[in-house]
Amino acid sequence: MLQQVNGHSSGSDAQGRESLREDLQEFLGGEVPLHQLDDLTKVNPVTLETVLRCLQARYTADTFYTNAGCTLVALNPFKPVPQLYSPELMREYHAAPQPQKLKPHIFTVGEQTYRNVRSLIEPVNQSIVVSGESGAGKTWTSRCLMKFYAVVAASPTSWESHKIAERIEQRILNSNPVMEAFGNACTLRNNNSSRFGKFIQLQLNSLLVPRDHQMTGAAIQTYLLEKTRVACQDSTERNFHIFYQICKGASADERLQWHLPEGAAFSWLPNPERTLEEDCFEVTREAMLHLGIDAPTQNNIFQALAGLLHLGNIRFADSGDEAQPCRPMDDGAVRTSALLLRLPEDPLLETLRIRTIRAGRQQQVFRKPCSQAECDTRRDCLAKLVYARLPGMRLHPALPWFSSPRLLPALAPQVLPFLAGLLDVYGFESFPHNSLEQLCINYANEKLQQHFVAHYLRAQQEEYAVEGLEWSFVNYQDNQTCLDLIEGSPISICSLINEECRLNRPSSAAQLQTRIESALAGSPCLGHNKLSPEPSFVVLHYAGSVRYHTAGLVEKNKDPIPPELTRLLQQSQDTLLKVLFPADPEEKSQEEPSGQSRAPVLTVVSKFKASLEQLLQVLQATTPHYIRCIKPNSQGRAQALHREEVLNQLEACGLVETIHISAAGFPIRVSHRTFVERYASLRRLHPRAPPDPHSPSPDEGHSAPWALVDFAVSRLRISFGSLCPQRGTGQLEVVRALRRVSTC
Numbered sequence: 041m042l043q044q045v046n047g048h049s050s051g052s053d054a055q056g057r058e059s060l061r062e063d064l065q066e067f068l069g070g071e072v073p074l075h076q077l078d079d080l081t082k083v084n085p086v087t088l089e090t091v092l093r094c095l096q097a098r099y100t101a102d103t104f105y106t107n108a109g110c111t112l113v114a115l116n117p118f119k120p121v122p123q124l125y126s127p128e129l130m131r132e133y134h135a136a137p138q139p140q141k142l143k144p145h146i147f148t149v150g151e152q153t154y155r156n157v158r159s160l161i162e163p164v165n166q167s168i169v170v171s172g173e174s175g176a177g178k179t180w181t182s183r184c185l186m187k188f189y190a191v192v193a194a195s196p197t198s199w200e201s202h203k204i205a206e207r208i209e210q211r212i213l214n215s216n217p218v219m220e221a222f223g224n225a226c227t228l229r230n231n232n233s234s235r236f237g238k239f240i241q242l243q244l245n246s247l248l249v250p251r252d253h254q255m256t257g258a259a260i261q262t263y264l265l266e267k268t269r270v271a272c273q274d275s276t277e278r279n280f281h282i283f284y285q286i287c288k289g290a291s292a293d294e295r296l297q298w299h300l301p302e303g304a305a306f307s308w309l310p311n312p313e314r315t316l317e318e319d320c321f322e323v324t325r326e327a328m329l330h331l332g333i334d335a336p337t338q339n340n341i342f343q344a345l346a347g348l349l350h351l352g353n354i355r356f357a358d359s360g361d362e363a364q365p366c367r368p369m370d371d372g373a374v375r376t377s378a379l380l381l382r383l384p385e386d387p388l389l390e391t392l393r394i395r396t397i398r399a400g401r402q403q404q405v406f407r408k409p410c411s412q413a414e415c416d417t418r419r420d421c422l423a424k425l426v427y428a429r430l431p432g433m434r435l436h437p438a439l440p441w442f443s444s445p446r447l448l449p450a451l452a453p454q455v456l457p458f459l460a461g462l463l464d465v466y467g468f469e470s471f472p473h474n475s476l477e478q479l480c481i482n483y484a485n486e487k488l489q490q491h492f493v494a495h496y497l498r499a500q501q502e503e504y505a506v507e508g509l510e511w512s513f514v515n516y517q518d519n520q521t522c523l524d525l526i527e528g529s530p531i532s533i534c535s536l537i538n539e540e541c542r543l544n545r546p547s548s549a550a551q552l553q554t555r556i557e558s559a560l561a562g563s564p565c566l567g568h569n570k571l572s573p574e575p576s577f578v579v580l581h582y583a584g585s586v587r588y589h590t591a592g593l594v595e596k597n598k599d600p601i602p603p604e605l606t607r608l609l610q611q612s613q614d615t616l617l618k619v620l621f622p623a624d625p626e627e628k629s630q631e632e633p634s635g636q637s638r639a640p641v642l643t644v645v646s647k648f649k650a651s652l653e654q655l656l657q658v659l660q661a662t663t664p665h666y667i668r669c670i671k672p673n674s675q676g677r678a679q680a681l682h683r684e685e686v687l688n689q690l691e692a693c694g695l696v697e698t699i700h701i702s703a704a705g706f707p708i709r710v711s712h713r714t715f716v717e718r719y720a721s722l723r724r725l726h727p728r729a730p731p732d733p734h735s736p737s738p739d740e741g742h743s744a745p746w747a748l749v750d751f752a753v754s755r756l757r758i759s760f761g762s763l764c765p766q767r768g769t770g771q772l773e774v775v776r777a778l779r780r781v782s783t784c
């Protein structure tokens with residue numbers, strides 16, 4: 041909670057509240073209509089209430105973007121606003137001498153990043169972090185930004201480069217519908233919810249034509265696909281869109297070939313009667329074709345997907361005798377699934393029902409019939425294994441279209457220079473039932489919030505203090521304690537869950553709850569868990585508290601792949617599955633650890649943590665830009681802004697603190713070296729001054745114009761706040777400083 045802002049108390053005493061009320065009255069009675077305040081740093085006083093009122097007024101006036109210092113706030117219109125995203129408007133922002141003087145827009149952010157690259161100011165690489173809760177508009181925003189770059193970074197200098205840029209543009213745009221078909225699903229909160237995170241890097245060629253950058257490539261890195269959804273969906277939600285697309289959009293011939301008669305019921309296809317605009321199969325096919333996934337390969341993919349749907353219809357009945365395997369309740373489902381996945385039918389059934397165990401010194405192999413629950417788990421695991429490898433979310437290196445140099449998926453992000461990294465991660469999630477997926481998603485959100493806090497709130501203020509500037513510290517919510525609880529060393533939630541996987545000991549959900557609660561009792565971010573009837577623990581995240589259920593957590597974290605399943609898939613006669621599951625001795629040894637193996641267990645959490653750290657390293661080497669998407673209401677209705685819901689989101693992302701620091705701080709930050717390099721041409725105007733023994737290097741000796749510029753830099757503390765018409769004193773300061781410079 042904010043306590044003090046540059047001397048202005050916004051504390052909790054009655055006097056403070058009274059003066060705040062007066063300020064609020066003054067603000068509401070101000071001359072500028074609220075909806076015309078396009079920068080929240082101009083709101084005075086800056087409180088959650090005044091910020092909300094301003095956003096509400098703008099929303100009512102159909103103005104969806106508002107600057108908040110270093111951040112752009114994007115309100116989801118929940119209705120089509122085509123004129124806001126037209127190519128003409130994109131070009132207008134691109135051509136504007138000062139795009140920041142135009143109305144706030146995601147194109148201003150897009151253009152700023154583009155110009156930053158062209159200016160070659162370090163760090164040249166830019167990133168745009170798009171955040172917000174589920175359904176707030178992150179994917180939409182990223183999509184529009186990709187379109188923006190496709191339009192503006194394709195200006196041709198030669199016919200060939202024009203063609204390249206055009207091809208990349210198409211590829212970038214085509215990757216969207218494909219990734220959304222395979223990675224998005226209808227959830228309680230969003231009809232088109234991304235069930236994965238993605239980091240899109242748009243690469244520029246700055247070497248051939250300096251300062252005239254052409255888009256030469258794109259790389260897309262995806263994170264933590266929620267693959268459990270393939271085999272397990274909430275009754276009110278849906279599976280990934282692609283399953284509905286093939287069932288609704290297949291031709292008569294394809295229906296025959298894929299065994300998908302009209303109206304067929306599949307247990308992994310809940311709510312098929314719900315038709316969404318995302319169900320358009322043709323769009324996905326067309327986009328796949330443009331990505332280089334040819335028609336026969338597409339056919340293989342869709343046939344495999346149909347095979348998974350039939351696999352989901354396999355049910356087992358207990359044989360009543362432990363020594364006997366379970367019985368399949370529907371032989372037809374086994375047969376069709378085997379046929380479509382081109383697997384031998386008997387080995388498929390045997391793999392689902394019988395476990396092989398190695399034991400003893402000689403590692404003898406024993407066969408043990410699985411219980412009904414184990415059979416179900418193996419069936420689900422088989423489906424997840426196939427789905428996660430299918431091209432769609434990831435393009436497989438062994439497949440021909442990967443060889444195209446223009447779209448480089450899963451590329452080591454540090455390798456090539458890139459114009460802008462667009463990060464679209466799943467928003468903070470809190471459902472009635474939260475498990476490992478939500479823990480990872482919320483962990484990622486905590487990390488990104490920390491990146492924002494570290495980059496903007498903490499680093500700026502520390503720098504001001506070091507440089508001896510007048511500054512009274514703005515308090516902000518630092519989420520380090522919560523991150524310590526989740527990922528800290530030596531003991532944290534992640535380490536405790538990983539430890540259970542490593543020890544591989546039988547432990548109940550209640551035991552896991554007790555272990556977490558007793559080992560981490562000292563953490564202020566571990567909530568009280570008195571009332572829950574089910575074993576769980578509560579984490580107090582920066583965006584709210586979430587109860588995580590411990591049942592199944594350890595199993596999900598292990599994400600065990602019985603080696604028999606991989607061996608089965610290696611027997612497939614399908615050309616695509618053969619490529620995706622090659623008989624690879626290395627893979628085999630990975631999946632068959634001997635009982636005594638001391639190698640660290642690669643759990644879901646540890647893999648996720650590693651990829652998150654890799655992502656943050658990339659982000660830290662960039663100039664970040666932030667877009668905060670806000671969801672005006674949870675029903676997805678146009679023209680309805682629910683105050684409480686928006687307030688919670690504003691509070692969770694620390695927007696008020698951001699505005700305070702942006703308003704009072706320096707809007708432009710340039711390193712001394714870059715400054716010297718940039719304005720070196722000024723030297724030509726004046727003869728060199730006698731060398732200054734205190735100057736850092738002979739190159740940076742102070743000539744007359746340098747002294748002038750340095751003086752200007754040190755005096756002109758131009759902040760957004762001081763230029764604000766509501767704050768007369770700030771303006772005065774600027775004028776005085778200018779006078780001093782001009783008479784210097």
Ligand SMILES: Nc1ncnc2c1ncn2[C@@H]1O[C@H](COP(=O)(O)OP(=O)(O)OP(=O)(O)O)[C@@H](O)[C@H]1O
Binds near residue numbers: 117
């Ligand atoms: N600028 C916009 N104009 C019109 N509609 C929008 C806009 N932004 C978002 N929407 C609408 O809101 C819906 C949800 O947006 P989106 O899928 O981008 O949310 P998200 O934040 O990516 O959610 P999740 O985290 O669940 O993936 C979209 O399907 C679209 O209908």
